[in-house]
Amino acid sequence: MMLEDEHEGNGSLVGKSQQYLGEKQQANGKPVTNGKDSVKQEANGKCDMSRKILTMYSWQEIQRHNQEADQWLVINRKVYDVTDWAKRHPGGHQVLNHYAGEDATDVFRAMHLKLDIVKLYLEPLLIGELSPEEPSQERNKNPQLVEDFQELRRTLEAMNMFKTNWVFFFLHLAQILILETLAWLMVWHFGNGWLMTIFISFLLLISQMQSFFLQHDSGHLSMFTNSKWNHLMQKFLMSHLKGLSAKWWNNQHFQHHVKTNIYPKDPDIDVGPLFLVGDLQPVKYGKKKIKFIDYEKQHLYFYMVGIPLFVPLYFNIKSIQLMYFQRCWEDIAWISSFYIRHFIMLGPFYGIFGTILLIYGVKFLESAWMTYVTQMSHIPMKMSREENREWFSTQVLATCNTEQSFFNDWFTGHLNFQIEHHLFPTMPRHNYHKVAPLVRSLCAKHGLPYVSKPMLEAFGDIVRALKKSAALWRDAYYET
Structure with a gap:
């Protein structure tokens, strides 16, 4: 999705609702078409209004705007200031804050089903774009993996895998x-x-x-x-x-x-003080001598x-x-x-x-x-602090599947395909099994594990993971 700049300034929500769907003014006071018409014109390739010159930003500059009171993010090389909008975001302000200062292209596409509607809200927030010499993602990410995943999504869209039965x-x-x-x-x-x-x-x-x-x-x-x-x-x-x-x-x-x-x-893994999960939280509690319960048990x-x-x-x-x-x-x-x-x-x-x-x-x-x-699909998997990895590798490393069968599909509501569900949250679950071979193939190409287990083994891994975390807490707690 590419958005053309029709706004000046920093893109903050001054004027709020009238900027979203109402008439916008150019610097000379002449009206321009409203957001809805603009989206239609861009979609038809007929938008002939003069474009404003966008401010160019480097990743170094963008990454400084990563606080709750100052949030920028990048979508398809466009830079957006979402600071004021975050409070009204339907998915909660924390979601945007989690991606402040980062490229959010893949997560944006994954979480939004109808892009034409979302464009209306994005346009007033646009403040610039990446400089031509800057890569499309942060330099620590694998550009080939990002490109391959985006190509996979386009393939699945062409196959109507996001169409609901x-x-x-x-x-x-x-x-x-x-x-x-x-x-x-x-x-x-x-x-x-x-x-x-x-x-x-x-x-x-x-x-x-x-x-x-x-x-x-x-x-x-x-x-x-x-x-x-x-x-x-x-x-x-x-x-x-x-x-x-x-x-x-x-x-x-x-x-x-x-x-x-x-x-x-992720609030699902921040379950202290009742339970300690992963490798980081147990060590943190242990070093601080925190013992609300006997975590060894x-x-x-x-x-x-x-x-x-x-x-x-x-x-x-x-x-x-x-x-x-x-x-x-x-x-x-x-x-x-x-x-x-x-x-x-x-x-x-x-x-x-x-x-x-x-x-x-x-x-x-x-x-x-x-x-x-x-x-069963998350507790035994990789847990870490922010590493700002690619969307694909983040989801694959943090999730696992359980083997497909009629009972497993029914018993879990197809959430036994947790990898596919996390990569494509808006995909109807009746299509997960169809896309799984393509996801597995992409994992193999880039050397990423595609974990699929028998259900009973997945159940047992929850307890084994808890015991491993307990041992880490014990070692840190009793360390002299």
Whole structure:
């Protein structure tokens, strides 16, 4: 994507909304076409207005603007000042801050499905471009790997690998609604006996699992191309069907995707003081003589505490914290509908206390599944501080797959293809297995590991990784 400069100054959001879609003025006071028309003209190759002369920047200059109060980034050799815009970024301000002073071309393309819409927001932020003698990426990156990956993406786009199969997602949504309805009909017809309660819990458990997969797709914009419908669907799936804040999930999850296993930018690996993961955090805690728990036994705490309480306690606390501090009234209303629906459907049979017990009993069961599925692909993999590697190598080194089978695909919602999912977050999951051979081939060409394991081995690697981290903490803690 190439953007032509139509703005003067530093590109900050002075005037804010009127600069995005409204009429813009040239230095002589004459109006120029608005952002939407400009995008269309550029797309048709008919934009004949005079271009402003862009300021040329070196990488050395750009890399100095890497603070929260001063954020520049590069996309396709264009330099953007996103300092003011970061606070209003739909994916959260941290995502932009994580790439301040860096080339963000590949991550930008990976995380945005409809570029024409995003262009309207980029244009006012444009302040310059890389000097002609500067490489397109920072000098520590492998330009051939970057070029090969971008060529791979163009190939996949030509193969329609980013095109959604609506029937696939409709059937999954229908499955969720059928399971929810069936659970209510069963208790209404047969009552609330122990065997019936167990069966109903199983139906609700499957529904919760599939709801997570579907909202995950919606959150990455691969299910719906219309942003309003996508927003509504994710609220329905995450907040109404699962009882968690969709905004919290997006803010947390998008950071995980753009800086996977990068400490402390990825919130999924910054889980101290409960657990220490990777090679860096245990040593840091050990040298500072920090011992909130006996970390030598953290793999046992993982079974006793981490697995059962991951969803019903940790997720809910984090969700409530964000809604409270950011006053997310919309999410609060949607989550209220989750509990109201359950009290209406199950309250007459189980009472208020029994309904709450059933809800959290299902979450308790779901927690074991969700912990394994979400952690097996990352905890055993490379964790590091910021190295500013290529997008491709960062994702490949920080993720791994589990072997494909009908059960593995269903059990994980195709998140057993974690490498492909991280490289192409907006790709519909039903296409992961089709692109996996091409990704594996690119890894082989550049000498990068493409890790794919049996599922039970992947489960076991979580514990082995925790024990390894515990040993690092012990050595640093007791070091004289």
